[in-house]
Amino acid sequence: MASLPPIDLPAGTSGEGAFDAPVAEPSREKLFDYLLRLGDDSLILGQRLSEYCGHAPSVEVDLSLANMALDLIGQATLFLDLAGEVEGKGRDGDALAFHRDVLDFRNCWLVEQPNGDFAQTMARQWLFSTWQKSLFDRLANSRDPRIAEIAAKAVKEVAYHQDLAAEWVIRLGDGTEESRRRMVDGLDWMWRFVPELFEMDGIAAEAVRCGIGVDVAAFRDDYDRRLREVIAGAGLEPPADQRPILGGRRGHHSEHLGHLLAIMQFLPRTYPDSKW
Amino acid sequence: MYTTEFQKSRDRKVAAIEDPAKLAAFEARVAADEFIEPKDWMPEAYRRTLTRQISQHAHSEIVGMLPEGNWISRAPSLRRKAILLAKVQDEAGHGLYLYSAAETLGTSRDEMIEALHSGKAKYSTIFNYPTLTWADIGAIGWLVDGAAIMNQVPLQRTSYGPYARAMVRVCKEESFHQRQGYEIMMVMAAGTADQKRMAQDALNRWWWPSLMMFGPPDEMSPNTAQSMRWRIKRETNDELRQKFVDITVPQAEALGLTVPDPALSWNEARGHYDFGEIDWEEFHAVVRGEGPVAKERMKARRAAWEEGAWVREAAAAYAEKQAAREAA
Numbered sequence: 001m002a003s004l005p006p007i008d009l010p011a012g013t014s015g016e017g018a019f020d021a022p023v024a025e026p027s028r029e030k031l032f033d034y035l036l037r038l039g040d041d042s043l044i045l046g047q048r049l050s051e052y053c054g055h056a057p058s059v060e061v062d063l064s065l066a067n068m069a070l071d072l073i074g075q076a077t078l079f080l081d082l083a084g085e086v087e088g089k090g091r092d093g094d095a096l097a098f099h100r101d102v103l104d105f106r107n108c109w110l111v112e113q114p115n116g117d118f119a120q121t122m123a124r125q126w127l128f129s130t131w132q133k134s135l136f137d138r139l140a141n142s143r144d145p146r147i148a149e150i151a152a153k154a155v156k157e158v159a160y161h162q163d164l165a166a167e168w169v170i171r172l173g174d175g176t177e178e179s180r181r182r183m184v185d186g187l188d189w190m191w192r193f194v195p196e197l198f199e200m201d202g203i204a205a206e207a208v209r210c211g212i213g214v215d216v217a218a219f220r221d222d223y224d225r226r227l228r229e230v231i232a233g234a235g236l237e238p239p240a241d242q243r244p245i246l247g248g249r250r251g252h253h254s255e256h257l258g259h260l261l262a263i264m265q266f267l268p269r270t271y272p273d274s275k276w
Numbered sequence: 277m278y279t280t281e282f283q284k285s286r287d288r289k290v291a292a293i294e295d296p297a298k299l300a301a302f303e304a305r306v307a308a309d310e311f312i313e314p315k316d317w318m319p320e321a322y323r324r325t326l327t328r329q330i331s332q333h334a335h336s337e338i339v340g341m342l343p344e345g346n347w348i349s350r351a352p353s354l355r356r357k358a359i360l361l362a363k364v365q366d367e368a369g370h371g372l373y374l375y376s377a378a379e380t381l382g383t384s385r386d387e388m389i390e391a392l393h394s395g396k397a398k399y400s401t402i403f404n405y406p407t408l409t410w411a412d413i414g415a416i417g418w419l420v421d422g423a424a425i426m427n428q429v430p431l432q433r434t435s436y437g438p439y440a441r442a443m444v445r446v447c448k449e450e451s452f453h454q455r456q457g458y459e460i461m462m463v464m465a466a467g468t469a470d471q472k473r474m475a476q477d478a479l480n481r482w483w484w485p486s487l488m489m490f491g492p493p494d495e496m497s498p499n500t501a502q503s504m505r506w507r508i509k510r511e512t513n514d515e516l517r518q519k520f521v522d523i524t525v526p527q528a529e530a531l532g533l534t535v536p537d538p539a540l541s542w543n544e545a546r547g548h549y550d551f552g553e554i555d556w557e558e559f560h561a562v563v564r565g566e567g568p569v570a571k572e573r574m575k576a577r578r579a580a581w582e583e584g585a586w587v588r589e590a591a592a593a594y595a596e597k598q599a600a601r602e603a604a
Contacts, residue, residue, distance in 0.1 A: 043354075050348040050357070053364050054341035055576065057584020059372050062341070066365040069348075070358055077354040094353045118587050174597065175590025182586070267352040267410060274468050276352035276410070276460075 026210045032087045033106060034207045035147075036096070037249055038139075039079030040107035042154075043097055044257070045128060046072030047264050048115060057118055064164055068125070071157040078150045098268040102258050103251040110193035112248075112257045116186065119172050119179065123186035126165035130226055131197045133162045134219045143211035166230045173234025180236070187231075188239045195244035198223075203249075294319045306507050311437035314380035322506055325499065326436050327381045328397075329508065331388040334374035336400035337367045339392075339573050343407040344416060352410055359456055360413060366449045373445065377438040393578050395565060402485050404567025411464050411474035412482070417457015419479075419486040419524065425450045426520045427490065435507035458527065465531040479528065480536045487551075488559045490517040496556075521549045 026034070049069035056062035080093035091099075110128050115121045136158055139151035169187075172179040198220045200208075207213025231238050247253065267276070298317050305312065312318055341364050348364065351357035375385045391397035402420050407413065428450065431443040464475040491513040494500055503509040511519075521540075528535050539552035562570070 046357075047349060050361055053348050053361070054338075054345035055580040057580070057587035059338065059368050059375070061584070061587070063365060063368045063372070066361055066368065070361045070365065073354060073358045073361065077358070080354070094355075097354055098352075118584065171594040172587070172590050175594045176586065178586045179590030179593075263349050266350055271468065271470055274352075274471055276356055276463060 024210055026206050026212060028086060028088065030203050030206050031144075031212065032083055033203050034213055035079050035083035035086060036104075036106040037108075037203075038147075039076045039083055039093070039096070040105050041111050041128070041132070042072040042079065043076035044105070044107045044260065045111035045124075046070075046076060047260060048111065048113075048124075049121075051115060052121070061118075065121075068157075068161050068164070071154070071161070075150065075154045075157070078154075082146055082150070094268070098265045102253055102261065105251060105253065105257060105261075106249055107253075107257075108193065108196050108248045109245055109254055110190060110197065112254055112260060113190060113193065114256055116189065117182055118168075119182035120186035120189055122165050122168040122172065123183065123190045125161060126169050126230070127187075127190050127194055127227075128197075129158055129161035129165050131194075131216075131223060133158045134223060135214055135216065138214040138219070142213070147212060169230055170234040173231075173236045183234065184236060184239075187236070191239040192242040192245045196246045196248060199246060199249065201249060303505075306435045306505075309433070309507070310435075311440060312435050313437045321502070322508070323381050325503060325506070325508060326439065327378055327383050329503075330374055330378040330381070330436075330439055331383070331391070332398050332400075334371050334378060334388065335392045335397055336403065337371035337374060339399045339403045339577060341367050341371075342573055342576055343403055343405070343569075344413060346407050347410060347413050350410070351413075356460070363417070363453050363456065366453070370442075370446050370449070373442040374439075377436075377442045380438050389581065393574070393581060395574070398563065400489060401559065401562040401567060402489050403573060404562050404565075404570040405481065405485050406569045408481075409474040409478065411461070411471070411478035414457050414460030414464060414475065415478035415482040417453050417455075418461050418527070419457075419482050420489065421450050421453040421457055422524060423486045423489040423520050425454055426516050426523075430510035430516075433507075433510060461531055461533075465533055475531070476533050479533050483536050484554065484558075485562075487517055487521070487554055488562070490514070490520065492556065492559070493554075518548055521551050525549055 046069045049065050049072065052062070052065045053069070054062065056065055076097065077093045080096045084091040084093060084096055108128075110124060113120075113124055115124075133155065136151040136155035140148055140155055142148040142151065169183060172183040174180070198216050200215065200217050204213060204216065208215045228238065268274075299319055302312070302316075302318060302322075312322075344360060344364050344367075348357060348360050351360050375388060378388060379385055388397065392399065402423075407416070425447060428443050428447050432440055432447060434440045434443065461475055461478075464471040467475075491497055494512045494514045497513050500509060500512055504512070525535055525540065537552045539550065541550050543550045561567070565571075565574070
């Protein structure tokens with residue numbers, strides 16, 4: 001649609017509701033919340049993967065899991081540092097990672113799920129990384145250059161995560177009877193957490209309206225198509241749809257997250273005056 | 277990370293039955309500091325000694341992931357978590373190069389891993405001690421990686437080409453690890469009373485086991501003479517241990533920490549530190565698998581291997597199916 005010339009609004013005026021309004025700035029609180037979602041997803045999944053270190057089925061797998069964990073912790077650091085900056089209360093990424101409780105975490109349910117067996121770990125990774133890849137592809141065009149820059153850097157890492165996980169889904173699905181059964185179970189466990197990835201609430205909608213965030217609902221079909229391709233490649237059937245489990249973006253999580261945080265946060269909380 | 281030679285040599289008589297002409301040519305090449313490559317002729321005892329040493333080194337890297345991995349999930353900041361993850365990842369990488377280097381001598385990785393899990397193969401005694409506090413991660417980087425570097429720098433010129441080349445890359449990464457570990461110690465030693473206590477306690481617990489990493493004293497090290505002659509080793513255990521003490525004591529002083537050895541003193545005449553007697557009984561007990569957390573380490577390694585068997589089988593089955601499809 002051809003657009004009319006932009007209307008210059010007086011400083012401080014909200015463009016919301018105005019005809020062909022220029023993009024507005026999201027409120028500080030909403031942008032902060034949006035950044036927490038991005039950072040917490042990476043942080044919690046990175047923490048989960050790092051639990052594997054030294055215990056993987058082979059040295060090569062150990063390397064690849066640690067590598068992904070490292071990428072994710074790096075993304076989390078960038079997003080959470082930025083979140084702290086946006087919040088403007090003197091908190092940095094560490095303060096946000098180590099001094100919030102469950103209700104203030106904004107990650108999705110999928111990433112906090114326990115590792116389970118290797119098939120469950122790979123099911124989680126594949127469902128998440130496939131989504132995160134599409135998200136970051138688009139986020140790299142964010143109007144906020146700080147977010148765009150992080151996403152543009154991270155998308156290369158995530159492309160590798162997506163490919164690696166998809167290969168494992170195929171290999172395990174089309175490997176032995178046992179690996180097939182485990183892969184089916186792993187996907188079945190994770191499937192109910194997929195709809196949450198595509199949830200568009202007020203904060204996500206505002207971020208989209210401001211040109212800062214991504215309309216995740218818009219790439220749902222593409223995501224489903226990618227999933228179908230890999231599942232077919234693995235010789236599997238897609239799991240039956242399950243009742244969606246939602247709430248992570250509002251701080252309502254599984255029981256697993258509290259235990260994860262207890263371990264992750266223990267040192268900075270036990271010695272709050274220490275620098276490390 | 278590094279491992280010492282633990283098994284008593286049974287190879288001494290073997291050299292006698294090798295082809296004397298080939299043996300002489302081999303020894304001349306080694307003496308001329310040439311690299312021996314996988315396809316070159318080598319005495320069986322050389323092959324066996326190297327296979328043992330490189331595989332022990334590889335196992336040490338892999339088992340060494342456990343004490344540090346123990347703290348990745350509890351690292352106190354995002355930066356420290358990333359650094360530790362990268363470090364443990366490097367160790368997995370070292371394990372891979374080293375297994376590959378050992379495989380060039382004709383033993384498969386599966387055979388080596390089997391030998392580790394059965395208790396037949398050894399790994400560095402140092403990893404049989406527990407990591408209790410975050411300062412242990414600093415102390416391991418500083419002392420254990422420091423001792424490893426001391427051992428490994430000469431191995432960059434070891435006579436077996438693939439091992440020497442693996443060591444070049446390993447040494448570069450280990451020196452990062454050592455500095456990172458020392459930096460953790462610096463921050464903690466300059467930190468709160470709790471942090472200083474952790475730092476001193478870590479030094480107290482890791483000091484002696486680090487000195488043991490260089491292996492038994494020269495007079496009790498059965499393989500040293502032969503290994504030096506074949507340039508598998510280039511400096512003796514005691515020489516390397518002394519070097520380590522000389523370099524590390526001033527570093528401890530700079531941290532304001534006390535090395536837990538009342539006999540430690542600078543010997544002006546020797547130009548070295550004198551230090552106390554190592555508890556060799558403890559060393560031999562730990563070599564025998566009686567270290568404080570030796571059972572935990574082996575249990576964790578065996579569990580990872582056994583629980584991952586179905587994954588490796590699936591990968592192999594898939595690869596076979598793919599090959600069959602491509603052939604069709």
